[in-house]
Amino acid sequence: MFGRRKKRIESMIRRQWGCDPRDLPTAYMVEDRMKSIRMYQEEYGQDGIDAITWSDLEMDEVFYRINNTRSFVGEQVLYRQLHEPGTGERQQLFSKLVSAFAKDEKRRLVFERKFCGIGKRQSSYFLPLMLKMLDDRGWAELVFYRLLQLLFICAILGAFLFRLPQASFFLILMVSCNLTIYIIKKEKQEYTFYSLYDVCVIVKFCRYLEKNWPLDDVSCAEEIRKDLKKLRRVEKAVGGFSVRKAFELNDPNNFLLDYLFGITLIDLVSYIKLSRAILGNEEAILHLFDLAGTVDSAISCASFQKGMKCGCHPTFTKKEEICCEDLLHPLLRDAVGNDLVLTKNTIITGANASGKSTLMKALAVNVILAQTIDFCTASKFEIPEMDVMSSMAIRDDLISGESYYVREVKYMRRMVKRLESGKMVLFVVDEIMKGTNQRERLAVSEALLHFFSDKTCFIIVATHDHELAERVRDAYKCYYFDCFYDEGTITFDYKIKAGLGGESNAILLLEQFDFPEEVLSDAKEILSHEGDL
Numbered sequence: 001m002f003g004r005r006k007k008r009i010e011s012m013i014r015r016q017w018g019c020d021p022r023d024l025p026t027a028y029m030v031e032d033r034m035k036s037i038r039m040y041q042e043e044y045g046q047d048g049i050d051a052i053t054w055s056d057l058e059m060d061e062v063f064y065r066i067n068n069t070r071s072f073v074g075e076q077v078l079y080r081q082l083h084e085p086g087t088g089e090r091q092q093l094f095s096k097l098v099s100a101f102a103k104d105e106k107r108r109l110v111f112e113r114k115f116c117g118i119g120k121r122q123s124s125y126f127l128p129l130m131l132k133m134l135d136d137r138g139w140a141e142l143v144f145y146r147l148l149q150l151l152f153i154c155a156i157l158g159a160f161l162f163r164l165p166q167a168s169f170f171l172i173l174m175v176s177c178n179l180t181i182y183i184i185k186k187e188k189q190e191y192t193f194y195s196l197y198d199v200c201v202i203v204k205f206c207r208y209l210e211k212n213w214p215l216d217d218v219s220c221a222e223e224i225r226k227d228l229k230k231l232r233r234v235e236k237a238v239g240g241f242s243v244r245k246a247f248e249l250n251d252p253n254n255f256l257l258d259y260l261f262g263i264t265l266i267d268l269v270s271y272i273k274l275s276r277a278i279l280g281n282e283e284a285i286l287h288l289f290d291l292a293g294t295v296d297s298a299i300s301c302a303s304f305q306k307g308m309k310c311g312c313h314p315t316f317t318k319k320e321e322i323c324c325e326d327l328l329h330p331l332l333r334d335a336v337g338n339d340l341v342l343t344k345n346t347i348i349t350g351a352n353a354s355g356k357s358t359l360m361k362a363l364a365v366n367v368i369l370a371q372t373i374d375f376c377t378a379s380k381f382e383i384p385e386m387d388v389m390s391s392m393a394i395r396d397d398l399i400s401g402e403s404y405y406v407r408e409v410k411y412m413r414r415m416v417k418r419l420e421s422g423k424m425v426l427f428v429v430d431e432i433m434k435g436t437n438q439r440e441r442l443a444v445s446e447a448l449l450h451f452f453s454d455k456t457c458f459i460i461v462a463t464h465d466h467e468l469a470e471r472v473r474d475a476y477k478c479y480y481f482d483c484f485y486d487e488g489t490i491t492f493d494y495k496i497k498a499g500l501g502g503e504s505n506a507i508l509l510l511e512q513f514d515f516p517e518e519v520l521s522d523a524k525e526i527l528s529h530e531g532d533l
Contacts, residue, residue, distance in 0.1 A: 009113055041076070049388065066373070091371065102302040123198075182262030310377060312376055325381075338362075346461070480500060
């Protein structure tokens with residue numbers, strides 16, 4: 001039976017290798033548990049991609065595309081990793097792990113099966129939060145539970161050994177009391193309760209990882225060994241707790257066993273002993289958590305690389321230049337590749353739906369991927385190390401009462417503040433300052449673009465406003481996207497071109513989507529009176 005299950009899991013792993021996780025039947029479940037996945041990033045994440053940029057670039061969707069992890073720990077670590085660009089030791093280790101698992105299928109299958117054993121139970125995602133919630137007040141509870149256990153034993157002895165009538169009544173009272181305490185306590189701390197089991201699981205996996213470290217450099221294995229040494233008291237405190245919890249989780253309908261644990265208070269005592277053993281060792285547990293998750297997410301990224309039709313490892317340079325060939329957006333299945341050489345300031349014009357925003361997002365997303373998973377969806381990608389910040393999907397905020405323009409001002413202000421760090425940053429702006437009248441919009445936009453033009457940054461702006469592009473073309477290199485008309489149908493090649501161009505197609509799009517002739521003729525007449533047609 002075990003052999004059949006092992007073969008079934010291995011067959012599933014082989015089928016899903018290199019596949020798009022969004023196509024799997026379980027894809028919807030990832031979205032359902034996103035709030036839980038975010039917990040590790042929210043509790044322990046460092047400064048990196050801000051929430052506005054993450055939302056603008058649809059990075060949750062990028063995470064879904066990459067996420068072929070098998071365990072909750074891999075899922076949480078991958079989500080955090082995508083938030084924290086860098087090119088330090090962590091990213092180098094990650095890149096080596098990805099390469100190792102991409103080349104060694106046999107070892108990868110073994111690790112994936114083990115991660116499948118860890119799984120993605122909803123309660124498991126609370127482990128990082130649970131480590132912050134533990135305190136040293138459990139000793140009083142432990143004494144109380146021990147006293148109740150002693151009274152329970154005395155009641156059993158009195159009822160069955162000495163056959164005392166009063167003892168039988170006392171036994172019924174103790175059973176009711178203990179079971180009530182257990183149910184109330186478990187209901188209040190259910191996620192914390194099961195998170196302690198997950199600590200046991202992570203420690204057990206890391207014992208295997210330490211002995212079977214997949215890289216020639218064993219320095220990480222040495223770190224694991226040191227952390228495990230600190231956690232010996234934790235392992236001793238585990239006792240049969242992990243075995244019981246594993247049995248209970250595999251057979252959630254076994255109420256009789258759960259009642260037995262409740263009546264004897266065994267689980268509550270084990271819970272307090274284990275939580276007290278963990279106190280003071282949270283850092284070691286988090287380090288093991290992070291390493292285990294890094295291995296799982298590295299396998300996931302190796303699968304992502306396998307499934308992309310175009311990809312490369314980035315090259316980091318000291319030049320203030322972005323150079324990429326066959327640049328694709330990782331979320332588009334039939335994306336058109338573009339070649340780019342950008343030297344700081346760029347303005348892009350063009351028709352509606354011609355590809356301006358998609359190109360900017362593709363570039364920004366790949367800058368993030370380059371510095372988080374050491375992989376880009378392009379055939380060549382050369383950049384300096386840089387942060388990424390965007391101002392794209394702006395909306396009114398009804399809750400705070402902020403208008404569209406106020407939101408724009410705040411978004412741009414945070415970009416101005418980011419320059420104070422002195423670090424190179426890529427700014428991506430779609431339709432700059434469009435929330436006010438045309439006259440002031442041009443004035444403010446031109447002033448801002450001139451301000452950014454000589455700062456330590458790359459700034460890429462997409463606009464339909466050719467007048468704005470003309471005003472700043474001395475400081476900004478101009479590109480455009482075009483559209484083509486063939487027998488009343490609009491088509492796009494989605495190729496970026498040097499220069500200032502790209503005709504407007506707003507009225508033609510109305511025509512293509514069968515708007516009433518009255519609307520079309522009125523729009524054309526208004527334009528002709530203004531001298532624009």
